[in-house]
Amino acid sequence: MSDFIPLSVPNLKGRELEYVTHAVETEWVSTGGPYVNDFENKIAEYVHAPAAVSCQNGTSGLHLSMLAVGVKAGDLVIVPTLTFIAAVNPVTYIGAEPVFLDCDDSLCMDPEKLKVFCEEECELKDAADLANGSSSNQKVLIHKASGKTVKAVVVVHIFGNMADMEKIMPIADKYGLRVIEDATEAIGTYYTDGIYKGKYAGTIGDIGVYSFNGNKIITTGGGGMVVSEDKEYLDHIKHLSTQAKSDELYYEHDEIGFNYRMTNLQAALGLAQLEQLEAFIKVKNDNKALYKKLLAGFGGELLENRDNIRSNCWFYAYMCKDSDERDRLISHLKEHNIQSRPIWGLISEQKPYKGAISYKIEKAKYYRDRVVNIPCSTNLSENEVEKVCEALKAFKG
Numbered sequence: 001m002s003d004f005i006p007l008s009v010p011n012l013k014g015r016e017l018e019y020v021t022h023a024v025e026t027e028w029v030s031t032g033g034p035y036v037n038d039f040e041n042k043i044a045e046y047v048h049a050p051a052a053v054s055c056q057n058g059t060s061g062l063h064l065s066m067l068a069v070g071v072k073a074g075d076l077v078i079v080p081t082l083t084f085i086a087a088v089n090p091v092t093y094i095g096a097e098p099v100f101l102d103c104d105d106s107l108c109m110d111p112e113k114l115k116v117f118c119e120e121e122c123e124l125k126d127a128a129d130l131a132n133g134s135s136s137n138q139k140v141l142i143h144k145a146s147g148k149t150v151k152a153v154v155v156v157h158i159f160g161n162m163a164d165m166e167k168i169m170p171i172a173d174k175y176g177l178r179v180i181e182d183a184t185e186a187i188g189t190y191y192t193d194g195i196y197k198g199k200y201a202g203t204i205g206d207i208g209v210y211s212f213n214g215n216k217i218i219t220t221g222g223g224g225m226v227v228s229e230d231k232e233y234l235d236h237i238k239h240l241s242t243q244a245k246s247d248e249l250y251y252e253h254d255e256i257g258f259n260y261r262m263t264n265l266q267a268a269l270g271l272a273q274l275e276q277l278e279a280f281i282k283v284k285n286d287n288k289a290l291y292k293k294l295l296a297g298f299g300g301e302l303l304e305n306r307d308n309i310r311s312n313c314w315f316y317a318y319m320c321k322d323s324d325e326r327d328r329l330i331s332h333l334k335e336h337n338i339q340s341r342p343i344w345g346l347i348s349e350q351k352p353y354k355g356a357i358s359y360k361i362e363k364a365k366y367y368r369d370r371v372v373n374i375p376c377s378t379n380l381s382e383n384e385v386e387k388v389c390e391a392l393k394a395f396k397g
């Protein structure tokens with residue numbers, strides 16, 4: 001039996017041990033300590049954002065982002081149905097409700113359907129005209145069937161691809177929607193052309209969130225980071241992440257906060273990982289190119305990324321012809337000691353979300369039935385890519 005090839009595992013061969021040892025030796029292991037600020041600054045610098053605020057994980061970063069942009073209980077938030085559930089659950093934590101949208105062929109949110117949903121299912125009203133007596137002259141998007149306010153949209157950059165921000169941003173702008181970019185899978189992805197040339201995933205909407213979970217391209221064990229151009233959002237997020245303490249000495253708290261700040265130990269790991277991020281992205285891209293070359297030899301297919309981007313190529317998406325082939329392929333690979341997994345189930349079909357609003361979900365079902373993620377770790381060798389391709393070829397017969 002050949003050695004096991006996992007789907008996606010951490011790669012800790014840089015200065016991780018050195019930095020973490022330093023954190024332990026100096027006894028800065030909790031949320032204070034120099035590595036946290038340093039990691040925040042270096043992430044901000046890397047994605048060309050003015051500043052960044054760390055959190056315990058991507059999920060908490062998304063939760064705080066939604067609070068910061070003003071999502072409140074009873075609001076609606078537009079989310080994708082084909083994604084990891086952590087992009088959606090924070091909507092529910094707040095007591096708001098998701099509206100599930102379809103994907104396009106990039107697996108990310110379909111801008112066309114977003115537009116038609118806003119146009120046909122909703123109505124743009126002046127905030128001043130509404131019963132709540134808001135005095136602002138902002139526009140508010142009201143969902144006609146429920147009468148609820150659509151406050152924001154969560155755009156997920158699936159597998160390190162870029163959602164179609166060129167189309168999504170003008171729609172959000174027109175309908176007064178705040179844009180939260182779930183860039184948890186896409187740190188390092190940026191536009192190489194077009195109006196957003198040079199812009200990184202996570203820095204185009206109002207707020208962007210990264211994750212450093214164990215299976216992401218760089219890891220802090222668990223961790224997250226929020227970036228924004230808007231200093232008020234970031235200040236508020238940092239405040240909320242540290243129990244909303246308004247007076248350090250006398251323990252005064254001016255709102256309900258959370259214990260969401262990253263620890264110095266996590267940040268130590270993160271700094272060492274960030275030093276290797278560009279090298280990891282190169283390996284992910286090189287291995288994807290090798291997969292594509294070898295798969296082309298027998299008609300296997302990986303989904304492509306958007307044209308005008310440099311992708312971090314976090315996960316590779318192999319296309320099967322139907323769900324039956326998908327299930328047989330996953331077992332076949334398992335027999336060859338290769339780990340793979342189907343893309344997520346649709347969030348709109350999960351038990352807690354069965355009654356939620358969904359809008360014209362079609363392509364998400366198609367891809368849900370067909371996409372299989374195949375090994376993509378940054379320490380995957382050429383030899384291992386070849387082995388995976390041999391197993392895929394043997395399956396095709």
Ligand SMILES: *Cc1c(COP(=O)(O)O)cnc(C)c1O
Pocket residue numbers: 057058059060083084086087156182184185211212213222223224
């Ligand atoms: C990983 C991930 C998250 C959550 O990040 P954690 O750090 O695991 O909390 C959210 N959304 C998507 C799309 C993810 O892949």
